[in-house]
Amino acid sequence: EAGVTQFPSHSVIEKGQTVTLRCDPISGHDNLYWYRRVMGKEIKFLLHFVKESKQDESGMPNNRFLAERTGGTYSTLKVQPAELEDSGVYFCASSQPGGTEAFFGQGTRLTVV
Amino acid sequence: AQSVTQPDIHITVSEGASLELRCNYSYGATPYLFWYVQSPGQGLQLLLKYFSGDTLVQGIKGFEAEFKRSQSSFNLRKPSVHWSDAAEYFCAVLGAGSYQLTFGKGTKLSVIP
Numbered sequence: 001e002a003g004v005t006q007f008p009s010h011s012v013i014e015k016g017q018t019v020t021l022r023c024d025p026i027s028g029h030d031n032l033y034w035y036r037r038v039m040g041k042e043i044k045f046l047l048h049f050v051k052e053s054k055q056d057e058s059g060m061p062n063n064r065f066l067a068e069r070t071g072g073t074y075s076t077l078k079v080q081p082a083e084l085e086d087s088g089v090y091f092c093a094s095s096q097p098g099g100t101e102a103f104f105g106q107g108t109r110l111t112v113v
Numbered sequence: 114a115q116s117v118t119q120p121d122i123h124i125t126v127s128e129g130a131s132l133e134l135r136c137n138y139s140y141g142a143t144p145y146l147f148w149y150v151q152s153p154g155q156g157l158q159l160l161l162k163y164f165s166g167d168t169l170v171q172g173i174k175g176f177e178a179e180f181k182r183s184q185s186s187f188n189l190r191k192p193s194v195h196w197s198d199a200a201e202y203f204c205a206v207l208g209a210g211s212y213q214l215t216f217g218k219g220t221k222l223s224v225i226p
Contacts, residue, residue, distance in 0.1 A: 004156070031212065042117075043157075043203065043216040056212065091157065100145055100164070100207060102214065104157035 004105035012111045018080040025094030038088040082112045115140040119217035134189040136204030145207040146187045152200040199224045
């Protein structure tokens with residue numbers, strides 16, 4: 001069974017540009033999460049989807065971040081326009097309906113220069 | 114609000130030596146507790162989890178952790194470290210009824226021959 005897959009693994013963009021990160025969860029996992037780790041800090045929750053609906057987006061830092069999960073399958077996280085402080089590793093995770101164990105992807109390392 | 118403290122940022126041990134990584138949490142009740150590991154170039158992998166019951170839990174790769182309610186701790190242990198254990202280790206808590214994991218800052222483990 002394929003695990004959680006994230007694309008790209010690395011992205012380097014200039015300040016002001018747009019970047020879109022993609023996450024493919026484990027098949028059948030209704031719950032999908034985005035987390036972020038800024039250098040030297042904790043991994044922090046960004047948001048939670050159940051199927052295509054946003055259940056909790058309390059961790060989204062500001063309106064430059066937009067997450068979607070059309071059709072309840074894969075999800076994208078767009079940063080527009082990117083700022084220097086957006087640099088970090090973005091993790092996606094998924095879990096089964098009602099599940100408490102989250103399975104994580106390998107992360108996307110975003111560097112904004 | 115819940116929080117997790119991993120007091121050791123970096124630990125170095127010799128191969129074959131025993132290991133204990135510390136984790137303290139703050140939460141009003143007994144949370145669900147997790148240890149994740151991130152090896153270089155890999156995603157976060159679940160080592161073990163505690164929900165209830167026996168306070169000593171066994172995980173993958175020979176790791177175990179002990180939940181101590183009186184100390185609000187969930188320390189990770191391994192009797193004999195292998196070079197492949199070099200990685201970053203994260204303790205995390207999940208509040209009852211919540212889907213948001215709260216992570217510690219991580220402990221980076223180096224293993225010397």
